[in-house]
Structure formats: C-alpha cells, structure tokens
Amino acid sequence: xxxxxxxxxxxxxxxxxxxxxxxxxxxxxxxxxxxxxxxxxxxxxxxxxxxxxxxxxxxxxxxxxxxxxxxxxxxxxxxxxxxxxxxxxxxxxxxxxxxxxxxxxxxxxxxxxxxxxxxxxxxxxxxxxxxxxxx
Amino acid sequence: xxxxxxxxxxxxxxxxxxxxxxxxxxxxxxxxxxxxxxxxxxxxxxxxxxxxxxxxxxxxxxxxxxxxxxxxxxxxxxxxxxxxxxxxxxxxxxxxxxxxxxxxxxxxxxxxxxxxxxxxxxxxxxxxxxxxxxx
DNA sequence: TCTTGACTTAGAGCGCACTCTAAATGTTAT
DNA sequence: ATAACATTTAGAGTGCGCTCTAAGTCAAGA
Numbered sequence: 001x002x003x004x005x006x007x008x009x010x011x012x013x014x015x016x017x018x019x020x021x022x023x024x025x026x027x028x029x030x031x032x033x034x035x036x037x038x039x040x041x042x043x044x045x046x047x048x049x050x051x052x053x054x055x056x057x058x059x060x061x062x063x064x065x066x067x068x069x070x071x072x073x074x075x076x077x078x079x080x081x082x083x084x085x086x087x088x089x090x091x092x093x094x095x096x097x098x099x100x101x102x103x104x105x106x107x108x109x110x111x112x113x114x115x116x117x118x119x120x121x122x123x124x125x126x127x128x129x130x131x132x133x134x135x
Numbered sequence: 136x137x138x139x140x141x142x143x144x145x146x147x148x149x150x151x152x153x154x155x156x157x158x159x160x161x162x163x164x165x166x167x168x169x170x171x172x173x174x175x176x177x178x179x180x181x182x183x184x185x186x187x188x189x190x191x192x193x194x195x196x197x198x199x200x201x202x203x204x205x206x207x208x209x210x211x212x213x214x215x216x217x218x219x220x221x222x223x224x225x226x227x228x229x230x231x232x233x234x235x236x237x238x239x240x241x242x243x244x245x246x247x248x249x250x251x252x253x254x255x256x257x258x259x260x261x262x263x264x265x266x267x268x269x270x
Numbered sequence: 271t272c273t274t275g276a277c278t279t280a281g282a283g284c285g286c287a288c289t290c291t292a293a294a295t296g297t298t299a300t
Numbered sequence: 301a302t303a304a305c306a307t308t309t310a311g312a313g314t315g316c317g318c319t320c321t322a323a324g325t326c327a328a329g330a
Contacts, residue, residue: 011276021277022319041326043277059243067317084261088254095251098244102237108194109233116230119223126219146306156307157289176296178307202287271330278325283318290313297306 007045017054024054030067032057032074063098142180152189159189165202167192167209198233 014021027033033054036044060070073090076083149156162168168189171179195205208225211218 009276020319023317025279026318041277043326056246059246061317063240063243063247081261084254085258088251088258091247091251091254095244095247098240098247102240102244105198105233105237105240108198109230109237111191111194112198112226112230112233116223116226119219119226123220123223126216144306155289158287160308161288176307178296196287274327274329276326276328279323281321283320285318286316288314291311293309295306295308297304299304300302 006048007039008047008051010044010046013046013051013054016051017058019054019058027054027057031071032067034074034078060094063094064101065094069094141183142174143182143186145179145181148181148186148189151186152193154189154193162189162192165206167202167205169209169213195229198229199236200229204229 008016010021010024013019013024017024019027024033028036033050036046036050039045057070057074060073061067065073069090073087076087076090143151145156145159148154148159152159154162159168163171168185171181171185174180192205192209195208200208204225208222211222211225
C-alpha cells in the first residue's frame with residue numbers, strides 16, 4: 001500500500017488552482033514550487049501537498065506579496081524547521097502590510113462611496129427637472 | 136482681482152500628490168489630466184482644482200483601477216454634465232470591485248493570521264525544549 | 271500506420287505603469 | 301558672463317509577472 005495518494009497532471013492542477021499550466025511551470029522554474037515529481041513519461045505528477053502549497057502561494061500573491069519575497073519564503077521552507085522563526089517573521093510583516101493595505105482601501109472606498117452618493121443625487125435631480133424623458 | 140489662486144510648479148505638485156514629475160507629465164500625455172495651463176516661460180502651472188483631481192486619480196489607482204479605465208472616466212468628465220450617469224455607473228462598478236477585493240483580502244488575511252499563530256506556537260515550543268540558547 | 275493530443279524544454283514576447291535620457295530652453299545667483 | 305538649476309520635449313528603457321512559441325517526445329485511438 002505504498003501508493004501515492006493523488007497524482008494530478010499539470011492540467012488538473014491548473015484547473016484546481018486557477019493558475020495556467022504556463023504559470024505552474026514558471027513558478028517551478030523560478031523556485032516557488034519545488035521540483036515536481038515525474039511519471040515514467042517525464043510528465044509532472046502533483047501531490048495533494050503540492051496543491052496545498054500552491055493554494056497558499058496564491059493567497060500570498062493575491063494579498064500583494066511579490067514573486068521575489070515568495071521565492072525567499074519558499075527557500076526558507078525548503079531549508080526545514082530551523083527557519084521557522086524567519087518564516088514567522090516574514091508572515092508577520094506581510095500580515096501587517098495586508099492590514100495596512102485593507103485600511104487604505106477602506107479609506108479610499110469611503111471617498112468613492114461619498115462621490116457615488118453625491119452623483120446619485122445630482123442624477124436624480126436632473127431627471128426630476130427634465131420630464132422630457134419620462135414620457 | 137482676477138488672479139489665479141494657487142499656481143503650483145510641477146515640482147510642488149509632485150511633492151503634494153506623491154507622484155513623480157515624470158508621472159505627472161505622463162498622466163497628462165495619456166489624457167488622465169487635462170492640458171495644464173502654462174506660465175509665460177511655458178512651464179506648467181497647476182491649480183488647486185488640478186491637485187484635487189490628481190488626488191482623486193490617486194485614490195482610483197490605489198484601489199486598483201487601471202489606467203485605461205481612468206482614461207475613460209477622465210474623458211467622460213471632460214464631456215460635461217450629460218455624462219454624469221455614465222460616471223456614476225463607472226464609480227458604482229468600481230466601488231463593488233473594491234468591496235469584493237477587500238473581502239478577498241480579509242479572507243486571505245485570516246489564513247495568514249492562522250498560520251502566524253500556529254508558527255508562533257511551534258517556535259515557542261522549540262524555545263522551551265531547547266534551553267541551550269536561554270543562557 | 272497515422273493522427274491527435276497532452277505533455278516537455280528553452281527561450282522569446284507582451285502588457286502594464288511607469289521611469290529615465292538627451293538635448294534644448296529659460297531663470298536666477300555670483 | 302558664467303554657472304547652476306528647473307523646466308521642456310520626444311521617445312527609449314525598465315521591472316514585473318506572466319504568456320506564448322517552436323520544436324520535440326510519447327501514448328492512445330481510428
């Protein structure tokens with residue numbers, strides 16, 4: 001029973017993760033993903049763990065971490081448990097960045113909402129004063 | 136008393152808005168900013184209104200609106216009041232995009248925070264079991 | 271046997287949003 | 301007069317993160 005659990009092709013992983021097959025190879029080439037195991041025909045075979053890691057990468061990307069930083073993180077990850085404190089520090093810093101970013105977005109969003117409200121009022125007034133279009 | 140209120144140089148506007156002088160000229164060239172008035176020596180002179188508009192552009196950018204979309208918005212703006220409904224629609228759509236984006240960031244942030252907590256615990260445990268460094 | 275189709279690689283190309291360069295002009299201070 | 305400095309232009313260059321191409325291998329189906 002030493003079979004490997006879920007062996008996914010690159011196509012399947014693309015569908016599962018939302019990354020393109022191109023991007024999956026690119027991520028592997030630049031070291032974001034460790035060298036993926038191969039089937040006999042030299043085709044990549046991804047494990048469930050690989051999917052998990054890629055999903056996590058996606059979260060880091062979507063929250064604005066650069067490829068460079070993700071490379072640094074991935075390198076630490078591969079070096080094992082002794083780099084745990086470093087990874088913790090990186091995640092902490094990123095967490096703060098994301099929190100700051102959300103706060104900024106919310107401030108800007110308020111201005112946009114205010115403007116939407118103001119424009120809505122103007123448009124409503126225009127419609128009221130111009131009954132030409134209401135028949 | 137027909138003097139123009141605040142006539143700022145491009146340098147001053149750069150400092151005021153956080154954009155570089157290069158970017159200010161670039162924004163004008165691609166039509167994000169209307170053609171700025173000139174002093175006798177052909178140097179640009181920005182008004183307070185210009186600053187206000189640039190600040191708003193900055194908010195749109197910072198919330199993820201593309202240059203292309205901002206161009207469309209700026210074009211509508213220049214066409215006057217009859218485009219108000221269109222601008223309202225654009226802002227509304229952008230508002231929704233930003234809200235969705237914030238929500239996504241918050242979901243991802245939760246995962247990151249969870250991981251930070253987990254790593255923190257591991258690191259703490261490592262420190263406890265290895266008193267070599269505590270002296 | 272032949273075709274189709276998924277995969278492989280190295281490396282080129284692309285879109286975005288700036289960012290910078292070079293050469294010229296004009297203003298100000300010594 | 302001369303030097304230093306801010307501005308002007310058109311257009312070239314840059315960094316990021318993909319995205320695609322071309323040429324090849326391999327396996328399955330008609």
